Amino acid sequence: MKSANMVLAGAAALMLMSSPALSQQDLTGMVTRIDRTRGTIAIQPEQSGTVGSGGGSVAEEFKAQDRSALDAVHAGDKVGYSVIETNGIKTVTKLKKQ
Numbered sequence: 001m002k003s004a005n006m007v008l009a010g011a012a013a014l015m016l017m018s019s020p021a022l023s024q025q026d027l028t029g030m031v032t033r034i035d036r037t038r039g040t041i042a043i044q045p046e047q048s049g050t051v052g053s054g055g056g057s058v059a060e061e062f063k064a065q066d067r068s069a070l071d072a073v074h075a076g077d078k079v080g081y082s083v084i085e086t087n088g089i090k091t092v093t094k095l096k097k098q
Contacts, residue, residue, distance in 0.1 A: 025084075028098065031077045032059040039067045041092060043081060062092040069095040 033042040044059040062083060064070050073079055073095065082094040 026080070026082050026094075028078065028080050029059075031073050031075050031079055033061075033075060034070050034073065036067070036070050039064045039070070041070060041073075041095070043079065043092075046078075060090065062090045064095070065091050065093045066095075073097050 027043075027045055029043040029045040031041060032044050035041075040061050041064055042059040042061045045057050047057055062081075069092075078098045080094070080096045080098055081092050083090050084093055085091070
């Protein structure tokens with residue numbers, strides 16, 4: 001009985017630890033603003049779908065998980081990035097200039 005409880009507890013802990021990774025999104029877009037003091041970046045997501053299917057998307061602001069990654073990009077750069085959302089806060093976990 002004790003070992004069954006330990007297995008269940010371990011499985012529950014693994015699920016909790018991996019849940020943010022499961023919700024991570026790989027995206028592309030253009031940097032519109034960087035605030036290195038606050039550790040934030042605004043990125044306009046790349047439009048998907050048919051050409052002429054709608055207006056441009058609005059830039060979103062994200063916290064940077066690693067502030068030093070902000071030093072490699074500038075406004076106007078096209079980037080690949082990954083985002084996770086925890087408690088309503090969107091955080092860039094990967095950021096790479098394309």
